[in-house]
Amino acid sequence: MGLGRRQVLGAFASAGLGSAFAPRDAAASGGDIQCDVCIVGGGAAGTYAALALRDRGLRVVVVERSDRLGGHCETYRDPTSGAAIDIGVIVFPDNPLVRAHFGRFGVPLSNASFAGPASQFVDFRTGQGVAAFQPTPLELGTALATYLQVLEIRYPFLEQNGFQLPEPGPILDELLLPFGQWVSQLGLEALLPTFFLYEQGFGSLLDATTLYVLKNMSRAVVGAVLQGSFLMAPGGAGALYDAASVELGADVLYQSEICHVERGNGVCLRVRSAGAERTIRAARLLFTAPPVLPSFAGFDLDGRERALFASFQRHHYWTAVAQIAGMPPGVSLVNVAPDTPFNLAPLPGIYSIGPNAAPGLFDVKYGSEHFLPDLQVKRRIAADIARVASDQVSGLELTGFAIFKNHSPYSVVVAPERIRDGFYSSLQALQGYRQTYYAGAAFQTHSSAAVWAHVEELLPALLA
Ligand SMILES: Cc1cc2nc3c(=O)[nH]c(=O)nc-3n(C[C@H](O)[C@H](O)[C@H](O)COP(=O)(O)OP(=O)(O)OC[C@H]3O[C@@H](n4cnc5c(N)ncnc54)[C@H](O)[C@@H]3O)c2cc1C
Numbered sequence: 001m002g003l004g005r006r007q008v009l010g011a012f013a014s015a016g017l018g019s020a021f022a023p024r025d026a027a028a029s030g031g032d033i034q035c036d037v038c039i040v041g042g043g044a045a046g047t048y049a050a051l052a053l054r055d056r057g058l059r060v061v062v063v064e065r066s067d068r069l070g071g072h073c074e075t076y077r078d079p080t081s082g083a084a085i086d087i088g089v090i091v092f093p094d095n096p097l098v099r100a101h102f103g104r105f106g107v108p109l110s111n112a113s114f115a116g117p118a119s120q121f122v123d124f125r126t127g128q129g130v131a132a133f134q135p136t137p138l139e140l141g142t143a144l145a146t147y148l149q150v151l152e153i154r155y156p157f158l159e160q161n162g163f164q165l166p167e168p169g170p171i172l173d174e175l176l177l178p179f180g181q182w183v184s185q186l187g188l189e190a191l192l193p194t195f196f197l198y199e200q201g202f203g204s205l206l207d208a209t210t211l212y213v214l215k216n217m218s219r220a221v222v223g224a225v226l227q228g229s230f231l232m233a234p235g236g237a238g239a240l241y242d243a244a245s246v247e248l249g250a251d252v253l254y255q256s257e258i259c260h261v262e263r264g265n266g267v268c269l270r271v272r273s274a275g276a277e278r279t280i281r282a283a284r285l286l287f288t289a290p291p292v293l294p295s296f297a298g299f300d301l302d303g304r305e306r307a308l309f310a311s312f313q314r315h316h317y318w319t320a321v322a323q324i325a326g327m328p329p330g331v332s333l334v335n336v337a338p339d340t341p342f343n344l345a346p347l348p349g350i351y352s353i354g355p356n357a358a359p360g361l362f363d364v365k366y367g368s369e370h371f372l373p374d375l376q377v378k379r380r381i382a383a384d385i386a387r388v389a390s391d392q393v394s395g396l397e398l399t400g401f402a403i404f405k406n407h408s409p410y411s412v413v414v415a416p417e418r419i420r421d422g423f424y425s426s427l428q429a430l431q432g433y434r435q436t437y438y439a440g441a442a443f444q445t446h447s448s449a450a451v452w453a454h455v456e457e458l459l460p461a462l463l464a
Contacts (some may be wrong), residue, residue, distance in 0.1 A: 034280045035059040037462055038269060040286035042252055043071020044089075044448045045439040047244045048101065049286055049455045049462070050251065056079075056463055061280055062252040064270055068334045069245045069252065073448065075236030076321050076403045083357035084236030087319045087405050089228035089448050093220040097456070098449050105243035109369040112232040113124070116354070121343075121391055124350050129390025132336040132343040133218060135190035143190035144226055150186065151219050158215055161454040162443055163424035172199040177418035179213045180206030180341065192342045194225075197334075200351050201317030201410035202445070205344060209416050214446045253278065261285075261299040270298075277373075284462060288440040290409050302434075308427055311418050312442065314409035318366040318377050321402040322353075324385060326395045329364055330355055333393065350373060350384050361402055374406055412442045432461055 037053055039046045042064035050060045068074070073089040089110045092098045102109050121132040135143070154171065157164050166172050174182065183189050196205050198221070199213060224230045233239060245252065256273035269280040289295040292312050301309070332354035335345035345351070346367035356363050366377055382398040414423050431437055437458055441447075444454040 008334040014223040033061050035061045035282045037284045037286055038267060038280050038282035039286045042069040044451045045288035045455055047241060048452045050248055051244060052459055053462060063256045063258060064252055064254050067254050070238055070241035072407055073237050078358035078361060082357045085321055085356045085358060086237050087321060087403055089237050091232050093224045093449050094229050094231050095449060096451055102240055105240060107239045109231040110234050112230040117312030119332045120392060121336045122333045122388055124335045124384040127387030127389045129430055130336060130338045139190040140194060143188045144222055147188055147191060148219060148222055151261060153213060161457045162428055165424055168420055175211040176419060177210050178206060179208045179210045184209040196344050198367055200367055201315055203315040204347060212413055218270055226245055259298050263300060267435050285436045287436060287438050290412055291442050292409055292412055311414045312412040315411045316371060317410035318367040318406050320364045321361050322364050323360060323399045324362050325397045325399050333395060404422060437462060
């Protein structure tokens with residue numbers, strides 16, 4: 001009696017041989033899909049994992065909600081000038097992993113230059129040009145150097161992948177302080193304006209739990225700031241994901257919605273993709289979407305998983321490329337508030353508006369600590385821009401958005417008391433529980449290179 005193709009694949013899977021031998025057209029053919037690892041989310045973590053696992057002979061399928069790979073990394077190409085404008089990820093620390101990932105696809109990297117126009121400070125609530133707390137370059141340089149020493153001496157464990165935290169005690173207590181309190185205890189207030197611009201999408205910087213700020217402003221990131229050694233892709237960072245998309249081919253199911261997930265002896269997912277329902281059977285699941293409860297719709301979460309994912313609070317972040325009539329070329333407007341500590345702009349609000357590579361187009365960044373509908377954010381941005389009436393800039397009008405992108409939920413965090421109660425040990429203990437592994441910014445921090453390093457560390461478990 002001859003075995004059918006599906007039975008052969010099933011026999012390989014149940015013999016623990018994996019489906020490295022499975023034909024690569026399974027996802028394209030419309031039938032059930034058998035794979036070693038099903039990856040939910042094709043952003044930084046999911047795409048990196050898919051490539052790395054395929055390189056090692058495993059059969060993967062990526063289930064991606066949108067019509068493209070890259071997640072927060074996306075390049076807008078201006079049809080008029082041809083300019084490539086990164087509306088998400090722009091810079092990467094210079095390390096072998098970053099060079100190898102771009103190098104594999106021949107996507108060129110060059111040194112990022114931050115030389116640009118001097119910022120003009122505007123209170124977007126009133127439109128007035130105002131003075132802002134601005135440390136001198138010497139004060140900032142000294143604060144950054146001290147900050148690096150503090151990271152190295154007091155918190156070296158933050159360099160490890162994931163959240164490997166100390167037991168409750170003085171060190172953990174320091175990390176659970178609001179960041180504003182932490183900087184003033186160390187006399188590092190000079191960091192604030194710079195960190196405010198890097199920590200977009202993290203909510204109020206002064207109230208943010210110090211752990212999250214320090215994990216994000218890592219030694220690699222601050223070292224790159226000090227040395228001016230960040231890399232960027234001159235043709236747009238999105239080229240990395242365009243190339244990955246070609247390589248992964250039919251192993252990515254785009255515009256897909258997960259309807260049902262059952263985990264027991266292996267993982268079975270029902271997915272609605274391109275108007276059809278597909279069944280995916282995998283030995284393991286790698287979850288890389290933001291781990292907030294709505295992302296798990298249709299999953300068979302148990303009480304332990306649900307309690308952990310329900311603890312995450314979300315921050316919201318939007319970026320846009322806008323046409324703004326009356327905006328002088330080469331001008332950058334930074335939102336500040338004369339009546340707040342260190343003049344940090346309150347949220348919701350614009351972070352900054354600045355020029356990009358396309359004449360007549362401007363980058364706009366907007367943040368909020370609570371949910372806002374996109375239409376409301378667009379209206380608020382337009383009203384804020386129309387209000388600007390500083391000595392040098394006035395009479396602006398937002399005439400349209402070339403692209404508008406909602407990055408929410410962006411930073412997902414838990415309350416300090418949950419961290420003190422061992423939240424991250426419990427989260428870490430979920431790795432492998434019910435054949436499910438996790439990667440992405442919530443399990444590391446919002447940095448592509450750091451996310452890739454975390455995936456590298458997970459590979460042995462996924463390959464075992
Ligand atoms: C504006 C902006 C600028 C940034 N700049 C930099 C920078 O310069 N340098 C840097 O290193 N980092 C930067 N970051 C941070 C960096 O982008 C993130 O750390 C990184 O993208 C996180 O990777 P991830 O895989 O966790 O999430 P993402 O890359 O967002 O990937 C998640 C993927 O999951 C998909 N998804 C979500 N829900 C589901 C679901 N239910 N089912 C299926 N798929 C789903 C999403 O569509 C997305 O493709 C920036 C982020 C933003 C928003």
